[in-house]
Amino acid sequence: MIKQQIPVLPLRDIVVFPHMVAPLFVGRQPSVKALNNVMTKDKKILLITQKNSEVDSPKPENLYKCGTLAKVLQLLKLPDGTIKVLVEGFERVRILSIEDSGDFLRASYSILSVKEKNTANIMALAKIIKDQFESYQKINKKISIDLVNNIKTYNDFNKLADVVIANLNINLPQKQKLLETKSLESRLDKIYGYLVSEIDALQVEKKIKGRVKRQMEKTQKEYYLNEQMKAIQKELGDSEDIDDITEIESKLKEVKLSPEALDKCKSELKKLKNMSPMSAEATVIRNYLDWVLSIP
Known part of the structure; x- marks a missing residue:
């Protein structure tokens, strides 16, 4: 069914879905006028x-062909002339025509209705999406446990699709494509794929962060122990040995060694730093390093 024209609010860098409440900051004059207009009517x-998103004054051709019918819940005019508005989407629509009324854009639309029976495939997809979203929440703390519990109760699978999509960290064209997809089964299938990819990516990211953290802790520990060793050696009157090590480090930077030889020398020097200068092994390592550095 074709609906009469109503004001349009062009969005940058966000796709609003049904059942989604979103705060928007509006500063462009045509958009401000459109909001003022709907506030005097049914909102x-x-x-x-x-x-x-870089187009400042969008024309009909700059907008996608599907959008969301929404209701303004709250509107606050800020001192700088911009408006903070809270909107809630409630219906996906296909845009039939957009006209510029002079003050703002108006569009006629038809409801993007979905009349599909809950087939075995749809039921199965809905179940695994609920399970996967719960797993997603466990590694993405931006998702509240209350949302997960609410989703578990959904029997309206179009609502399930809209709410899950709105909380996925996917790019704008991907979200827009899911808004436009009419088939419920196709939407659920794509959502499941995105969920699996997101979970995999977050798990890899978590492993990398853990590895980097452990490496940093190891480096800090080694630095602390080296500083302690230097302090102990100084107290014992071994400052000359510290100077020797510093001299060896300086020479290693100056001589031209193969990568393999340089790595070996650095490894031996590291051992030397952590040894008592009076130990037999320390003497052997020092002699080895002196010999390597003396090679022309």
Whole structure:
């Protein structure tokens, strides 16, 4: 069914879905006028995402062909003339035509209705998406446990799709594509794929961060122990040995050694730093390093 024209609010860098509440900051004059217009009526407005967020004065051709019918929940005018508005999406729509009324854009639309039976495939996809979203929440603390518990109760699988998509960390074109996809089964299938990819990416990221943290802790520990060793050697009157090690380090930077030889020397020097200068092994290592550095 074709609906009459209503004001359009072009969006930058965000796709709003049904059942999603989003705060928006509005500063462009046509958008401000569109909001002022709907506030005097039923507060319904069409949210349509721009294809290119850098376009400051979007024309009909700069907007996607599907959007979301939303209601303004709250509007606050800020001192600098911009508006902070809270909107809630409630219906996916296909845009039929967009016209410039002079003050702001208006569009006619039809509801993007989905009349699919809950087939075995849809039921199965919905179940695994609920399970995967719970796993996703465990490694992405930005997702609240309350949202996970709410999703578990959803029997409306279109609502399930909209809410999960809104909370996925995927790019804007991917979200827009899911907004436009009419088939419920296709939407659920794509959502499941994105969920699996997101979980894999977050797990890899967690492993990398853990490895880097352990390496940093190891480096800090070695530095602390080396400083302690230097302090102990100084107290014992072994400052000459410290000077010897410093001299060897300086020479290693100056001589031209093969990568393998340089790595070996650094490894031996590291051992030397942690040894008592009076030990037999320390003498052997020092003699070895002196010999390597004396080679022309």
